[in-house]
Amino acid sequence: MAGNQNPISAIDMLTSALRSNIIPNQEYLLQGSVIDSSAEVLHNRLRGLCDAAETGPETFHDHEMCFSLKASSPGGTPQQQQSFLLRVRRALDHPEYPWQLRYLGQPELGEKNQPTVLRSCIDIACTPNVVEFLSELGCRIEFEYVLKGYLFRKGRMKVTMSKIFRMGQAKSPDSLEAMTGSYLVELSLLAPSGQDAVADEIKVFAEQLRPLVHLEKIDYRRLQSYS
Amino acid sequence: MQREEKQLDAALEALLQRINDLKTSIRTLLFRLENEYASLSWPSFLDSYAVISGQMNTLLKVMKNDKTPLLRNLIVLPLVLSPDPDEELKQATEGRVVAFSHDITPDMLRTKPDPDVEQRQNQFEQRASQVPPETAQKQINALNKVVNHVLEQITHSREDWENEATVRAAAAQTCVMADTHTLIAAVGLGKNLKTLPIAAPAQPGPGRAQAGPAPGKTTSTIKTTIKAASQVHPYNR
Numbered sequence: 014m015a016g017n018q019n020p021i022s023a024i025d026m027l028t029s030a031l032r033s034n035i036i037p038n039q040e041y042l043l044q045g046s047v048i049d050s051s052a053e054v055l056h057n058r059l060r061g062l063c064d065a066a067e068t069g070p071e072t073f074h075d076h077e078m079c080f081s082l083k084a085s086s087p088g089g090t091p092q093q094q095q096s097f098l099l100r101v102r103r104a105l106d107h108p109e110y111p112w113q114l115r116y117l118g119q120p121e122l123g124e125k126n127q128p129t130v131l132r133s134c135i136d137i138a139c140t141p142n143v144v145e146f147l148s149e150l151g152c153r154i155e156f157e158y159v160l161k162g163y164l165f166r167k168g169r170m171k172v173t174m175s176k177i178f179r180m181g182q183a184k185s186p187d188s189l190e191a192m193t194g195s196y197l198v199e200l201s202l203l204a205p206s207g208q209d210a211v212a213d214e215i216k217v218f219a220e221q222l223r224p225l226v227h228l229e230k231i232d233y234r235r236l237q238s239y240s
Numbered sequence: 241m242q243r244e245e246k247q248l249d250a251a252l253e254a255l256l257q258r259i260n261d262l263k264t265s266i267r268t269l270l271f272r273l274e275n276e277y278a279s280l281s282w283p284s285f286l287d288s289y290a291v292i293s294g295q296m297n298t299l300l301k302v303m304k305n306d307k308t309p310l311l312r313n314l315i316v317l318p319l320v321l322s323p324d325p326d327e328e329l330k331q332a333t334e335g336r337v338v339a340f341s342h343d344i345t346p347d348m349l350r351t352k353p354d355p356d357v358e359q360r361q362n363q364f365e366q367r368a369s370q371v372p373p374e375t376a377q378k379q380i381n382a383l384n385k386v387v388n389h390v391l392e393q394i395t396h397s398r399e400d401w402e403n404e405a406t407v408r409a410a411a412a413q414t415c416v417m418a419d420t421h422t423l424i425a426a427v428g429l430g431k432n433l434k435t436l437p438i439a440a441p442a443q444p445g446p447g448r449a450q451a452g453p454a455p456g457k458t459t460s461t462i463k464t465t466i467k468a469a470s471q472v473h474p475y476n477r
Contacts, residue, residue, distance in 0.1 A: 044424055051414035079430055120428075156430030177423050179433060192426050195419035225414050236425040 023138070037203040040134035041212050042120070043219050043228035046195040052174065055198070055225050056163065059172055062221060063165040070163040073175075074106040077160060078144065080152035099152060101143055105159070111138035120233050127209075128216035130230045134203060159189055162196065169211070170218060173199045198226050244309065251308040258299040265292050318345055 026037075047055045060066055083096040100115040118133035162175030174196045178189035200219055204211050219228035269288045272280055302308060323341045330338050337344060352358060371379075425431035 044420065045415060046420035046423055047415050048413070048419065054414070156426075156433035158426065158433055177426055192432065193416075193419040193422050195416060195423065197420075197423040197427065227415055227417075227420075229420075231420070231424050233424075233428055236421060236429060236431070 035205045036135075037205050038133050038135055039204055039206045039208070040117075040132050041129040041202045041204065041215055042132060043129050043200045043215060044231045045198045045226045045228040046193075047174070047198055047226045048195045051225060052196050055174065055196075055222070058222065058225060059163075059165045059174070062218070063167040063172065065166070070165045072106070072163055073104065073160070073173075075102050075160045076105050076157065077102045078157040079155045080147050081155045082147075082150065082152045098155065099147060101139075101147070103141070112141055112143055113137070114139045114143055120231075122230050122232055127230075128212040131212075158192075167218060168214075169204070170200060170202045170215060172218075173197075173201075175199075198222075198228065200228050247307060248309050248314075251302070251305075251311075254302050254308075255299070258295065258302055262292065262295045262299060265295055316349055318349065321345055 056070075060069060063070070078101045080099045080101065081096045082099065098117065100113075100117065102113040102115065104110045114137050116133075116135045120130045120132040122130060157180055159178040159180060160175040161178065162173060165172040165174075176196055177192040179192055180189070200215055202211050202215055222228060265288065269285075269292065272285075272288070303311065318340070321340060321342050323339055325339045329340055337348065353361065368376075422432070426433050
């Protein structure tokens with residue numbers, strides 16, 4: 014998705030961050046889904062609520078590969094070994110855009126009254142040979158998928174509606190198979206750590222999308238057992 | 241006779257009470273208009289109006305009450321007029337009427353509207369009477385037609401809205417929790433994505449990375465994990 018962002022704003026963000034020594038590396042996140050038949054309604058509502066209503070949302074068509082790097086602990090079984098994931102994403106619709114390498118930390122649900130999930134998030138633009146580089150480092154690809162959808166902005170908030178596709182056997186972008194009959198909806202905001210006030214802003218926006226889509230804090234630990 | 245007088249007293253007392261309430265509300269509204277016009281919000285303004293309208297209603301109710309004697313059957317008869325200031329009267333009218341004099345009394349006791357108002361009303365009435373009856377009837381018919389049409393449309397629209405609302409309530413299912421979980425588990429943890437053969441199209445890198453595992457076998461995950469781990473080790477010291 015970063016690939017679809019306006020490169021100027023990315024550079025602006027980077028320079029201003031470097032100047033002030035502030036890195037927006039905390040992602041405030043709420044997630045939900047909307048079934049395909051209601052996706053258009055949500056699309057229209059988001060168009061109305063978000064910035065640049067006249068020009069409409071940006072679309073994206075991305076391919077994400079998820080690499081894992083296992084840090085082996087002595088005597089640990091493979092399951093106990095700690096691993097962390099690195100995500101490489103490229104824009105299929107814009108091959109000229111830089112690729113994106115993303116690290117996502119463990120999502121923290123925090124207190125019950127904390128409005129959003131909080132996770133650390135570091136994005137960096139890179140060149141296509143990042144895949145080779147990661148492989149050389151010993152990373153192995155864990156899974157990959159294709160996303161297709163819309164990106165909306167509302168101030169600092171980012172709303173994405175994305176359809177998730179499994180890569181087919183043929184390994185070509187044509188043989189995509191949708192995971193579910195729903196769009197994944199994510200509402201996120203990147204901010205430097207300690208700016209918890211923005212979480213309420215996100216919560217308020219999420220309330221405006223009810224009951225069309227329920228954006229919630231999703232507990233990843235519970236999803237581990239979910240099949 | 242005495243009973244009637246008592247009733248009249250009670251009714252007047254009640255009316256006075258209501259009128260005072262009304263006066264206070266109007267005064268408050270005026271005060272707010274003059275002093276808080278910058279910060280006054282429309283809803284609170286409407287609230288003030290609602291209060292006044294409610295008080296008007298109670299006032300009318302009191303007047304129509306069975307226990308209130310018919311006020312129109314009563315006459316106020318001024319017995320003495322005096323040009324001298326009257327303290328009591330001044331107090332009772334909050335300083336508006338100083339003396340029960342010849343000048344003021346006809347105005348205070350008048351039962352007709354203000355001359356200005358009366359004149360304007362007469363003008364309107366005159367204009368209305370100048371219209372020939374056929375034209376008036378035509379206009380009345382036309383207006384009735386338009387109003388009926390509008391009414392019909394509103395009723396129709398309301399039916400539509402209500403139908404829509406019920407339909408929407410019935411088809412409220414716009415999101416499925418199971419789908420949410422499936423999607424997030426897939427994107428976040430790779431659930432249901434891992435077992436597939438993994439290779440990026442047109443990318444040599446990932447293809448090489450998955451050289452080990454046999455495609456499509458679930459048991460291969462653990463095996464490759466060990467393999468990958470032993471591969472990782474030298475880099476990770």
